[in-house]
Amino acid sequence: MIQNSTGATLSDTGAAVFTGALDVLGNSTAGSNIKLYEDTDNGTNYVSFKAPDTIAANVTWTLPSADGTNTQVLQTNGSGVLSFVSAGGASAATPTALGTVYGQTPSGTNTVALGYQAAAIATAPNGVTAIGYQASSNMSWTSGTIYSTSVGYQAGKGGSGATNYYDVAVGAFALTSITSGILNIAIGYKALQAGTTASSNVAIGYQPLYTNTTGSNNVAVGHETLYANTTAANNTAVGYQALYANTTGTPNVAVGHSALSANTTGTSNTATGYQAGVGVTTATDGVYIGNAAGSTTTTGSANTYIGSAARGSAATNNREIVIGFSVNGQGTNTVTLGSDAGKIYNSFTVNATWTQTSDVRMKTNIQEDSLGLSFINRLRPVTFTWKPNNELDQDNPYYAEENKRDTTTVIHGLIAQEVKAALDTEGVDTFAGWDVGSDGVQAISREMFISPLIKAVQELTAQVETLKAEVAALKGN
Numbered sequence: 001m002i003q004n005s006t007g008a009t010l011s012d013t014g015a016a017v018f019t020g021a022l023d024v025l026g027n028s029t030a031g032s033n034i035k036l037y038e039d040t041d042n043g044t045n046y047v048s049f050k051a052p053d054t055i056a057a058n059v060t061w062t063l064p065s066a067d068g069t070n071t072q073v074l075q076t077n078g079s080g081v082l083s084f085v086s087a088g089g090a091s092a093a094t095p096t097a098l099g100t101v102y103g104q105t106p107s108g109t110n111t112v113a114l115g116y117q118a119a120a121i122a123t124a125p126n127g128v129t130a131i132g133y134q135a136s137s138n139m140s141w142t143s144g145t146i147y148s149t150s151v152g153y154q155a156g157k158g159g160s161g162a163t164n165y166y167d168v169a170v171g172a173f174a175l176t177s178i179t180s181g182i183l184n185i186a187i188g189y190k191a192l193q194a195g196t197t198a199s200s201n202v203a204i205g206y207q208p209l210y211t212n213t214t215g216s217n218n219v220a221v222g223h224e225t226l227y228a229n230t231t232a233a234n235n236t237a238v239g240y241q242a243l244y245a246n247t248t249g250t251p252n253v254a255v256g257h258s259a260l261s262a263n264t265t266g267t268s269n270t271a272t273g274y275q276a277g278v279g280v281t282t283a284t285d286g287v288y289i290g291n292a293a294g295s296t297t298t299t300g301s302a303n304t305y306i307g308s309a310a311r312g313s314a315a316t317n318n319r320e321i322v323i324g325f326s327v328n329g330q331g332t333n334t335v336t337l338g339s340d341a342g343k344i345y346n347s348f349t350v351n352a353t354w355t356q357t358s359d360v361r362m363k364t365n366i367q368e369d370s371l372g373l374s375f376i377n378r379l380r381p382v383t384f385t386w387k388p389n390n391e392l393d394q395d396n397p398y399y400a401e402e403n404k405r406d407t408t409t410v411i412h413g414l415i416a417q418e419v420k421a422a423l424d425t426e427g428v429d430t431f432a433g434w435d436v437g438s439d440g441v442q443a444i445s446r447e448m449f450i451s452p453l454i455k456a457v458q459e460l461t462a463q464v465e466t467l468k469a470e471v472a473a474l475k476g477n
Contacts, residue, residue: 118150130156135169138162150175156186159196174203181216208237215250228264245281260288262298273308279315305329307339354447371428372455378422383410397439416442 068084111128113119117137119130127147130136135150138158146165150156156169159179168185169175173193175186183200186192190210192203199216203209208220212229218236220226225237227244234251237243242254244261252269254260258278259271269286271277275295277288284301288294294305298315305311309326322329326340336345344356360366388403398405419434420442433448 139164141165177213300332369451369455371426371431371452373459375422375426375428375452376456378425379414380418381412382415383412385410397441413446414444416444419444 064082064084072084110126111119111130113128113130113136115130115132115135118132118135119128119139120134120137128136128139128141129149129151131151132153132155134154134157135152136148136156136158137154138160139146139148139156140161140163148156148165148167148169150167150169152170152174153172154176155171155174156164156167156178157176158164159177162179164178164181164184166183167175167178167181168187169178169191170187171189171191174188174191175184175195176190176193177196178184178192178198179196181195181198181201184192184195184198185202185204186195186209187204188206188208190207191205192198192201192209192212193207194211194213195201195209197214198209198212198218201209201212201216202219202221203212203226204221205225206223207227208222208225209215209218209229210224210227212218212226213231215229215231215235216233218226218229218233219238220229220235220243221238222242223240224244225239225242226235226246227241229235229243229246230248232246232248232250235243235246235249236251236253236255237246237259238255239259240257241261242256242259243249243252243263244258246252246260246263247265249263249266249269252260252263252267253271254263254269254277255272256274256276258275259273260266260269260277260280261275262278263269263280264282266280266282266286267284269277269280269283269288271280271286271288271293273288273290273293275292276290277283277286277294277297278292279295279298280286280288281298283297283299283303286294286297286301287304287306288297289306290310291308293307293310294303294312295309296311296313296315297303297305297317300312300315300317300320302318303312303320304322305320306323307325307327310322310324310329311327312320312322312329313331317329317332319333320329320331321335323336324338324343327336327338327343329336330345330347333349334345334347336343338344342357344354346352346354386405386407388407389398389400389405390403392399416434423429423431423434431448431452433445433452435443435445437443
């Protein structure tokens, strides 16, 4: 029996057709929710539908002759005909496709599984979160507390019978091959996707550690960082394609776009900066700091390049040190300091003396130097020892309450103030053998005294030749 709001009974005319006035009571507009109650259920059992059109009184309602399915609702067409249609659709013929969500029911406690075959395991332990198609689907845990999280299409899917734990996989195919590797963090599309027994890796970005299978303790952050790594461990790569080609080289550190990107098996290299060490393939023990630092090196080992575009003179140099901006080194077992404006270098395994550019093609206004014998004769070579730091005047930049200097070694040299006085007497103020540092302390460069010494020897030679000529003349007489 169906009644309206005034208690009037709608007549049953047979064949499940009811006639009579149906009061809608404020819900007569299109799209409004309408409920029909059975009075024997105390208002708890009802049919709910939406009216697509205005509902008029005294309409004849024709009910379906059979029940609908579990997923259908009763709907009116606005002309008194009721039919069962799919939920969310305007009609049975044109439902709105919303996709399918599968909520799994794994037996483990504190476990969430949402998605087709997500965490599809017989017995799950505590603390598993699997969201997405086949997320953590191959896990074979039977007991214990796992605390693994997989979010994304086949994220953390795992190889057959996988028993990994404490892993985090976020992104499609992230950590999808894992079997027994533990403590991994893989975030991004195909991050660490080939990892099987690899453990304690961090892979964040697009395809970081993409080929890695068993290498552990690696950190790869950025687009295709450590992409080709297979079994190497203890590498750190941060930046676009940093250590991209590395396969078995370890332990390397590369920070910056394409830093050490060509390295394959080179070990113990450190590169920081855009394309730092970009050409290295198998070199070992190198340090590359700066934009494109060491960019020419491929197989040379134990080199140090510091500065933007600081580089070696050849790809195979070993134990070369280059420091400065855009400066080219001098080869194996040398140290070079400077910039594109000039440099000095030293072959530290041969003579350990500094060399500086002196090419005539780079010089102009060349004049004879007058600083010679007279200047040298004004100098006073001395021996001395250093004062302790705590005996210096307190305004001296080298003063310290605790002595740090060697006060016992006897040193042979000159006094800077006396060199300055000799230069003043000679009327020369361009000689770089004497200088005042930025801290106000006077200093000398012993190397610069070679030039006036050469001049002094030449003057002495001329005097000797004159005397020899005079002696010869006297003997001839």
